[in-house]
Amino acid sequence: MSAFSTAATGGRKKRGEGHTRREEILQAAKELFLEQGYDSTTIRKIADRVGVSAPALYLYFQDKEQMMLALCDQTFGYLIESIGEIEKNVSDLRERIRQFGEAYLRFGLKHPDEYRLIFLGSNVPESVRKIGHRMPTDDPTRPGVNGAIVFQRLVGVLVEAEAAGLKLNYPADTCAELCWMGMHGLASALILKPEFPWSNRDLLINGMLDMVLKGIIRDA
Amino acid sequence: MSAFSTAATGGRKKRGEGHTRREEILQAAKELFLEQGYDSTTIRKIADRVGVSAPALYLYFQDKEQMMLALCDQTFGYLIESIGEIEKNVSDLRERIRQFGEAYLRFGLKHPDEYRLIFLGSNVPESVRKIGHRMPTDDPTRPGVNGAIVFQRLVGVLVEAEAAGLKLNYPADTCAELCWMGMHGLASALILKPEFPWSNRDLLINGMLDMVLKGIIRDA
């Protein structure tokens, strides 16, 4: 009776193998979320792609939202990684700030759907929208902290820069907020309105980075 | 049988008075959208508040989305008005740009829900998300152009500023985009994440305005 869908993964799992089903569900959900967006990705579509019934998903996730949270944490892990590499490789602090911004931007443009889901809350329940700034101190085991960690790293490098003698125009946290807001403004504009006749993308990126650095760090 | 809801507005309209019903629906929809957001505002809730059945709404609007579009146009009319006043009263062009930015920001913070709906597309169908940049040239009679007009005015003042001798760091349209992106980044951050421990709001606003002007206009 049940038509086998494209990525059905065989029959019932053996005892103790439930976690593999969980990963299959996450994989299918990720594909569908990226293909069709959050709203259009229904529980039933995910279940079909995995090859199980819809209620089976509720054995592994509390609800649709928790699937999204798990996926977002995963994707944002990649951004945290690349930020870690910049911290390791770029010693000049002004340049490090700039590369943070650029990495953030490139990440957003490379993963527009995840970016939307975390930082723009497009068609996502409020609790998902909030995970972009959920603090790790809240409860480090809860999903969704990875979005916030990115911001904390930015504050970190700014504090470090100030300690190293760079003159900031505002307190470090204010500077971090302004920096993030500038980057976020650019990212969200390009992501939300791709059909707008924006001027050259690299010109905008470099312009924004210059603008932010100039606005935050007192000129040498 | 039908329980009269809070704002029920009497019985059936007389012939030719349908447009007043239309306005009642818009008013109820506006209240509910602002109280509960787009998703939570159901057709049935709107109909209840007006005091009619749910399908009656479809006599006046094609669908839920068109109600939102009509409301957004209305609200953005206010911003266009205040921008018009700035154009009339502020002759210094650098100051005019700054006040444009501030007006935009204050407007966004005063009407966070409309802002979200137009510029952030939070829980709104894509066609609603797009009206923030729908060009008036597309079809001036269609609802939703008011969001775009705001941006065009910004381009206008920048072109004017350049003609008047102010030195821009980039082409005028690029400058307008960067300016808007900065303002939008700040507005959307404050609106989407109100529970984040932002530093002082006025400090952020002035900081962003300084940052943008400094980034766009070459120093005198």
Added chain:
DNA sequence: ACAGATAACTTATCAACGTTAAGTTAACGG
């Protein structure tokens, strides 16, 4: 080998949603 126990499912169902079809009522023009 066989009897629970229980992980891993399914089928049936729910209430709520946006929307449509089709019928009803009431106001006006002649």
Added chain:
DNA sequence: CCGTTAACTTAACGTTGATAAGTTATCTGT
């Protein structure tokens, strides 16, 4: 007072996220 039709209503459809309750298959202990 009759017919047209604007202004509605009731009933229903197909989908959605989610739950309840039952079923099947695998493992453990004896």
